[in-house]
Amino acid sequence: MKKVALVIAILVMVSIVDAKVSSRRRSTLDIEPRFSFYTDFDETQFGLGGDVIFNPFKRIGVRLEFAELLFNEGTVFFLNHGVLKTMPKIDVLVYMAGSQLQPYIHVGFGLVTGEGATFLIMGGGLGIDYFVSKKMAFSFEPGLYFRHASNGTSDSDLLLRLTAGTKFAVLP
Helix, strand or coil: CHHHHHHHHHHHHHHHHCCCCCCCCCCCEEEEEEEEEEECCCCEEEEEEEEEEECCCCCEEEEEEEEEEEEECEEEEEECCCHHHCCCCEEEEEECCCCCEEEEEEEEEEEEEECCEEEEEEEEEEEEEEEEECCEEEEEEEEEEEEEEECCCEEEEEEEEEEEEEEEEEEC
């Protein structure tokens, strides 16, 4: 775990220090409708969701998974609750240098307690934005997430999430 944190810290420092600053200025506020595929290799789910992304700095963004409609054995809708009923999840996005194709790292967590249970999710991965205009980008994002539920008995899963979406600039 320490090695992973060290690698992420080095990548963030290299990205910030990098002299090749992106020629694209990210908007301050984006919305992103997305399609997601989740699997823990026992169960598979598909989701249609929406995120709100705040970019206070040129290289750093914060994403809140706002809503999601999950499909599997029935349909479930979550407002401000992300991956498989566990939490409102918040991610930090670290953008790398690029112009039309811009890669980024995402790391995040979510925590919910109540009704005798505690849910925790942590994870991250890489993503890439393909800008088709100043106000629109297509994105693809694979990620691994660790989910832990504690309600007297413990249940932990490792989830793979593949997401494709379109980011629209709301505030320049």
